[in-house]
Amino acid sequence: MSTLNDFIPKPYSHTLENGEFQWSAPSNIALVKYWGKKDNQIPANPSVSFTLNNCKTITKLAFTKKDLSTKRITSSDSFSFDLLFEGQPKEDFKPKIQKFLERIEVYLPFLKEYHFTIDTQNTFPHSSGIASSASGMAALAMNFMSLEKALNPAMTDAYFYQKASLLARLGSGSACRSVKGQVVVWGNQANIEGSTDLYGVEFPNEIHANFKNYQDTILLVDKGEKQVSSTVGHDLMHNHPYAERRFAQAHENLDALKAIFKSGDLDGFIKVVESEALTLHAMMMTSMPYFILMKPNTLQIINAIWKFRNETQIPVCFTLDAGANVHVLYPKNVIEKVLQFIKDELVGYCQNGQYICDEIGNGAILL
Known part of the structure; x- marks a missing residue:
């Protein structure tokens, strides 16, 4: 090592x-x-x-x-x-x-x-x-x-x-x-x-074919500067009442994802990824001082994704960074249906209707 x-x-x-x-x-x-x-x-x-x-x-x-x-x-x-x-x-x-x-x-x-x-x-x-x-x-x-x-x-x-x-x-x-x-x-x-x-x-x-060419459509809910920087947020974990359990949970979820990547279990992937996103924001809401980086439209998008997934059984899910924007993750083979759903139901929650279509890449490139 x-x-x-x-x-x-x-x-x-x-x-x-x-x-x-x-x-x-x-x-x-x-x-x-x-x-x-x-x-x-x-x-x-x-x-x-x-x-x-x-x-x-x-x-x-x-x-x-x-x-x-x-x-x-x-x-x-x-x-x-x-x-x-x-x-x-x-x-x-x-x-x-x-x-x-x-x-x-x-x-x-x-x-x-x-x-x-x-x-x-x-x-x-x-x-x-x-x-x-x-x-x-x-x-x-x-x-x-x-x-x-x-x-x-x-x-x-x-x-x-x-x-x-x-x-x-x-x-x-x-x-x-x-x-x-x-x-x-x-x-x-x-x-x-x-x-x-x-x-x-x-x-x-091993990574199953289900996770190759995965798509990420980023919904720009709020383009303003965060009211709490990530650096400050990280520091608030030092005396956080749930910090040790959270750190253990991350190890457990990484173990779970290792098996999920091998098996191609999309339902298992969705559970881990969405839970992780919500746990991240739960840590912010339960630190001292506490803060909320999600916006009302973030929650509207999450609820709309849950409703769409329940009704269609299409394996689309969300994740969040330390901010209000929503990353919509889904396999490439459902791209047309998910993009139509985004245009029909989610764009209205984006600032100026803005979103970015992205996908898995390979890293840095010498130009």
Whole structure:
């Protein structure tokens, strides 16, 4: 099993004066939720997610070695970067990047030797309530790893992706699940080989054909900024009266999903996934201070999905992130019926009638 020390590099064999890389990385949707974390972005419980395909961040990283002899670019004892979002300077996001660089410097000791220009954009509407920190931090981590691989060409692919996931986790916990694989596990789980708190791993066991090409239509109920950030929400699990039972439940549900993925049991999948979504929000409603991120239209959608499923026996279900938007999950072979149901009955609950059609993807891509 890898340790953190395995990701601290030895002196590099190559040098590079300047260049650029460009990666896309997708968002992901957790089926078993992680809520609560320890120091250094370590999860309090394991999670498993579907990697998305269409909702992604595209990030270009340009880099130039600092010319310290002329002092034209800042000194060697600080990070130096410009940040652009969709071509425009994005000053309010720079503190998050600064914090990320501070966390990962021990693993990428070259960071202060370069000036970086980070140019990033999302394929989904900004502030649409879709977790962009996961895709954004994963895309940035992939770029930094491409630079490290140029400095150390002997690096293996396995190491490259493990370390990219580890770095992404230090930017945003769930970002470690956006690097590689269709179904990704993050967190130690006794009976899932290779699972670790340090980075996400591709689910190593059998997955039934029922779960291939799974669809995720994201209903944008509320595109405003959350009144409670995920970081604050995670911290509220420290003294939560139900925390320990919740962490045990996540392990149990991941065990259950392992068997469900093998058997193709869609009814079992629906029970675990919907229960996990509601449990996540139950933890928010029972923390101190307590808060509610669902909106009235979130509940209207959930009830409409339950009614539709009962009446038609079509295996469609919902899950939620830490917000009001609803992810509608279903197998590809019922796509026409479910999309018609969404258009007929659910679009009216979406802000400005907006929704996004997505499906399972494979992770980050070098462009």
